Each structure stands twice: as C-alpha cells, then as structure tokens.
Amino acid sequence: MNKNIVILGTQWGDEGKGKIVDVLTSKNSYVVRYQGGHNAGHTLVIDGKKIVLHLVPSGLLRDDVIGIIAHGVVLSPFALFQEVDMLENLGFHIKNRLFISDMSPLILKYHVAMDIAREKKLGLNALGTTGRGIGPAYEDKISRCSILCGDLKDIKILSVKLEKILDYYNHQFISFYNQPMMYYKDIIKELLPVIDFCHDMIQDTTDMLHNTVKNRKNIIFEGAQGSFLDVDHGTYPYVTSSNSTVGGIMTGTGVGPKHLDYILGITKAYSTRVGNGPFPTELFDDVDKHLSYYGHEFGSTTGRKRRTGWLDIVLLCRAIYLNSLSSLCLTKLDVLDGLKEIKICIAYKNIQTLEVIKYPSMYHLQNMRPIYETHPGWMQKTKGVTKLKDLPNEAQRYIHRIEELTNTPISIISTGPDRLHTIFIKDFTPI
Numbered sequence: 490m491n492k493n494i495v496i497l498g499t500q501w502g503d504e505g506k507g508k509i510v511d512v513l514t515s516k517n518s519y520v521v522r523y524q525g526g527h528n529a530g531h532t533l534v535i536d537g538k539k540i541v542l543h544l545v546p547s548g549l550l551r552d553d554v555i556g557i558i559a560h561g562v563v564l565s566p567f568a569l570f571q572e573v574d575m576l577e578n579l580g581f582h583i584k585n586r587l588f589i590s591d592m593s594p595l596i597l598k599y600h601v602a603m604d605i606a607r608e609k610k611l612g613l614n615a616l617g618t619t620g621r622g623i624g625p626a627y628e629d630k631i632s633r634c635s636i637l638c639g640d641l642k643d644i645k646i647l648s649v650k651l652e653k654i655l656d657y658y659n660h661q662f663i664s665f666y667n668q669p670m671m672y673y674k675d676i677i678k679e680l681l682p683v684i685d686f687c688h689d690m691i692q693d694t695t696d697m698l699h700n701t702v703k704n705r706k707n708i709i710f711e712g713a714q715g716s717f718l719d720v721d722h723g724t725y726p727y728v729t730s731s732n733s734t735v736g737g738i739m740t741g742t743g744v745g746p747k748h749l750d751y752i753l754g755i756t757k758a759y760s761t762r763v764g765n766g767p768f769p770t771e772l773f774d775d776v777d778k779h780l781s782y783y784g785h786e787f788g789s790t791t792g793r794k795r796r797t798g799w800l801d802i803v804l805l806c807r808a809i810y811l812n813s814l815s816s817l818c819l820t821k822l823d824v825l826d827g828l829k830e831i832k833i834c835i836a837y838k839n840i841q842t843l844e845v846i847k848y849p850s851m852y853h854l855q856n857m858r859p860i861y862e863t864h865p866g867w868m869q870k871t872k873g874v875t876k877l878k879d880l881p882n883e884a885q886r887y888i889h890r891i892e893e894l895t896n897t898p899i900s901i902i903s904t905g906p907d908r909l910h911t912i913f914i915k916d917f918t919p920i
C-alpha cells in the first residue's frame with residue numbers, strides 16, 4: 490500500500506522529529522524537507538554517535554533512501570556544502586542521493602547580515618532568531634526578488650540578479666543599520682566552489698515527487714520547527730518565517746493533500762521553546778533545572794538554553810486540529826523519570842478577564858496562565874524501554890491521560906535518543 494507519512498512538530502520545535510524520521514524511514518524510499526532552512530537542528534544518535542543535521546533530511550542516513558530539499562526550503566548553499574561534506578567524511582555516501590529544488594530561494598550572506606543587524610536594532614524586543622538569515626530570505630521570496638537555486642547554473646543571470654538585490658540591501662545596510670556594504674563580485678567568488686558542488690543536485694523536485702507518487706513509492710515529509718513557530722498559526726511575531734504546520738507541504742513541495750496518508754504529530758512529554766515569545770507553562774524552578782539537565786535542552790543550532798515547561802494540552806489540541814493529525818508520538822518520556830509529580834496544563838485563566846479559557850486566540854496567549862492537573866511521577870528508569878507494559882504504571886497513566894484529554898491516540902513513544910529506544914504501540918501500521 491502506498492503510504493506517505495508526514496512527521497511534524499506540535500510545539501515550538503525540538504520535539505525530536507529527526508529521530509522519528511530516521512526510525513520510520515527504514516521502509517520508505519523518499520524523505521522530503523519542505524520548509525525552513527538551516528535554522529533547524531535535528532539530532533540523531535546512530536550506533537552511539539551523535540549527528541546533528543540542519544538541512545539534509547534525517548532519513549537520508551539510511552542506505553537506500555533518496556532525499557529531497559523542496560522549494561519551500563530556503564537554502565544556504567554553504568551550509569549544505571558543509572553538511573554533506575561532514576556526512577561524507579563520516580562514511581554516509583549521500584551526495585548522489587540528494588536533490589535540491591531549482592526553485593528554492595537561496596540564503597546568501599546579506600540575508601544573514603540583515604537578520605543579525607535587525608535583531609541587534611530591536612534590542613530587548615528581539616525575536617531571538619537563529620541568526621541564519623531565514624526571515625530576510627523568505628521576505629525576498631514574497632517580494633519576488635530571491636535568487637533561486639536554479640540561478641546557480643548561469644553565472645550571468647546570477648550576477649545581474651545579485652547586483653540588483655545588493656543595491657537594495659546596501660542602501661539599508663548603510664542608511665539604516667550602520668553596516669558595511671557588500672559587493673556582488675565577492676559573493677560570486679565565494680559561491681564558485683559551491684556552485685560546482687551543487688550543480689548536479691539541482692532538479693525540478695516537484696516533478697520528481699509527482700513521479701514518486703505516481704510510482705507508488707513511499708514518502709516521508711520531514712517538518713522543521715513546530716506548529717507554534719508557524720508564521721500564520723504561531724505566536725506571531727515570535728515565529729519563524731515559514732509554514733511549519735501541514736499546509737507548508739502543499740505549498741512547499743507541490744504534493745496535494747490527498748497524498749498525505751498519515752500525519753504524525755511529534756510531542757515532547759513536556760514543553761520547550763528557544764527564543765522569545767509567550768510560553769504559558771514555562772517553569773523557572775528546580776523542575777526547569779531537571780528538564781534542562783536530563784533533557785539536554787540546549788539548542789542544537791545555536792547552543793542557547795531552551796526554556797522549559799509542563800506539557801500544554803490546550804496548545805496540543807490546537808496543533809492536532811491545525812494539522813489534522815492521525816496520531817501522536819510522545820518523545821523524551823524518560824526525561825520525566827525521577828520527578829515526584831508531573832503537571833499537565835488543561836486550560837488557561839485569562840489574567841485580564843479572569844475567565845477560564847480552553848480555546849484561546851493566539852493573539853491573547855500572553856495573557857493566559859495555566860490551570861494544571863497534577864499526576865504522581867515515577868522513580869524508575871524508563872530510558873531505553875521498548876514495550877508499553879514495561880513502563881511504570883504512573884507513566885502509563887500519564888500517557889493514557891494525554892490520549893484522553895486530546896482524544897487522539899499515541900502511536901509511538903520515544904524513551905531515549907537511540908533508534909532502538911522506541912515503543913511502537915500495537916496499532917501503528919503506517920506502511
């Protein structure tokens with residue numbers, strides 16, 4: 490049976506999507522990134538070795554898999570070059586199995602400089618971006634002045650476009666941001682080696698995917714970031730600049746909704762967020778220390794400490810609705826080991842109106858304070874457990890309560906970073 494699976498985050502990113510993509514890819518032939526860029530950081534542990542991917546689709550580390558970076562992704566050719574080089578040196582031969590869309594907007598150094606300059610100017614109101622140039626690159630796309638991957642194949646077109654766009658950027662750099670000018674000839678010079686490297690990877694990936702669907706090959710769509718960093722559905726303006734909810738697949742790949750057979754939402758057993766913006770269940774106490782320490786909650790792209798909090802069912806229900814989720818995958822359950830009690834946010838209280846709210850508008854999220862349900866924790870270790878029945882009773886009750894509150898089944902549980910640290914619940918049959 491042809492089954493295409495979507496794997497996306499239901500929180501603010503860092504839910505552990507990379508590991509699940511890697512685990513589920515064994516029986517699939519294509520893995521597709523459809524939005525975001527190298528702001529993403531997907532950590533995999535393979536044979537005890539930690540590998541962090543930013544652009545290369547996570548499933549590509551399996552031998553017989555084809556990777557696609559579709560046009561919804563903003564692509565830094567330098568970041569791609571470095572990452573592929575790192576993987577080839579580790580013995581993963583992926584270069585001939587990776588394709589990038591000719592319609593992907595490029596991230597070049599003026600995007601990065603603009604991202605950093607803007608954050609600096611915002612001072613205390615900064616968004617806390619990853620500083621990778623993501624926002625400016627998507628702005629160029631919407632303003633219809635991006636340099637596209639396909640342009641890398643023609644130096645003349647590339648030079649004309651670069652000269653024109655740099656006029657605009659330099660004007661802002663000099664008159665508004667007090668930054669040095671950039672010259673298109675310098676950028677072309679830096680690009681030459683990576684152009685050579687990318688040349689054969691550049692394809693019409695929409696057509697490739699169309700054929701993949703027609704030939705009934707399996708596809709995994711690998712989301713980056715999480716639902717509440719989505720530019721339309723997230724905690725705007727504290728969001729990324731792409732659609733990290735399921736809609737990003739249609740616009741970002743050209744594959745239509747009837748080909749999305751199974752939509753799996755990845756949810757950490759608690760919450761984290763990097764960067765600024767509302768976070769109703771945020772913790773500042775010893776539990777924060779516990780989650781940070783045992784969950785290694787430091788950004789895999791920027792190294793920043795992640796903010797931590799309890800699981801938020803209000804937002805999770807919203808993510809289930811926004812993405813038409815088929816089921817949930819609960820990750821990092823083992824990080825809760827050793828906590829005396831565990832809280833779940835089941836509703837909010839609006840601090841201005843004192844109303845109890847179950848379906849808040851994202852516009853008012855900063856006014857919401859959590860209402861919790863408290864559950865007993867467990868002292869036993871769950872790390873590496875592979876069967877539901879081997880989990881402590883309290884952990885099983887926590888899992889069932891999440892299913893009950895969200896009215897959505899949990900089909901996979903991750904109990905550690907390794908491929909093998911995974912519980913498949915009996916009725917998860919995506920293929």
Ligand code: IMP
Nearest residue numbers: 502528529530617618619728729763764
């Ligand atoms: P940008 O995507 O670099 O523009 O950053 C915008 C916001 O999204 C910031 O709060 C970042 O910390 C956050 N963000 C971007 N990518 C990720 C990710 O992969 N995981 C978690 N947060 C992210």
